[in-house]
Amino acid sequence: MSSTSYFTASSSSTPSSPHRIHDVFLSFRGGDTGFTFTEHLYKALVGRGIRTFRDDKMGSGEGVAPELLKVIEESRSSVIVFSENYFHSRRCLDELVKIMECQKDLGQAVFPIFYHVDPSHVRKQTGSFGEAFADYEENWKDKVGRWRTALTEAANLSGWHLLDG
Structure with a gap:
């Protein structure tokens, strides 16, 4: 299936699915990719x-606004x-949890891109990602389990692993 036909295909709204305003929600950490790769994408x-x-x-900020969850x-x-x-942004991790919930509950497609990171590090939260989670275990115990699950689920999806700019 070509990406163009997927993203531009029309669908009817049903009571169980929200009205689709955007074809793609783009989630990223701005300092890493905001003005380079993500801007080009x-x-x-x-x-x-x-x-x-x-x-x-x-x-900006660490909390995810209700308006963003709606988007x-x-x-x-x-x-x-x-x-x-x-992974150093709790806001990004909260977005990810919502994205994965929408995949399960609403059938949304999710496409991961691993930009200069090893997908297995995302899946298992090892390397620098493991370090970030060591800090979270102490202060964000109520969210860490959901973050880990969402990361593992997203990393298990077919995606793209980009090593070069």
């Missing part, structure tokens, strides 16, 4: 007529750009 998607939402449009729900799919510092 965003422009390429928009240039192909794919309605794409970048999560940097709702401000995730109203998207047909999500592209997650996992990068070296993605």
